Amino acid sequence: MNYSFEYIDIILLAMIAGFIFLRLRGILGKRTGFEGKATGQFQEILKKVEEVQPKKVSDTFDAKAQNEFLKGAKIAYETIITDFSDNDNKIIASKPLLNKEVFDQFNKALKERSNRGHFAEITFIGINSAKVKEHKKTGSILNVTVEFIAEIITCIKDKDKKIISGSPDKIKKIYDTWVFSRDMTSPNPNWKLINILA
Secondary structure, three states: OHHHHHHHHHHHHHHEEEHHHHHHHHHHOOOOOOHHHHHHHHHHHHHHHHHHHHHHHEEEEEHHHHHHHHHHHHHHHHHHHHHOOOOOHHHHHHEEEEEEOHHHHHHHHHHHHOOOOOEEEEEEEEEEEEEEEEEEOOEEEEEEEEEEEEEEEEEEEOOOEEEEEOOOOOOOOOOOOEEEEOOOOOOOOOOOEEEOOO
């Protein structure tokens, strides 16, 4: 008798397990050959989302993005200003920071100064302030206007080292408004100076 009760218990447990299995299968569904294809399609969608996501992030120009931008703009400003000194055509080193029109203007000014037999001495003291005046996006192009207040020591000398203008000892405060531009969809993170406003 005891054996028969044990068999009955085993049969009952098997029936309960089968019932639970069927219920779970009904709720959760079963694996089919279609799932592999769906996973592949999902991976393709994820890939496209990952490709688009950086562009969406870079399109935003919030306070954090502006602060990061201004760090680079300050470096570019100092580099371009100091490259305009010494009459040794160091402006070429700043070429990647300038669009063609601004580069041509700077290069022309250097050549004219050289033809007159003049050269510039510029000592960059520092930037007092740099702030974004405005930013405007047209299509994928973002233009950012920055107002700089900086201090430099500058003077122009002739071939006999006679001072033509400025002073080698006096700190001069300068106010500049520069416009930087970047294609926000480009993988190149660098900005270019496209205009210097009067």
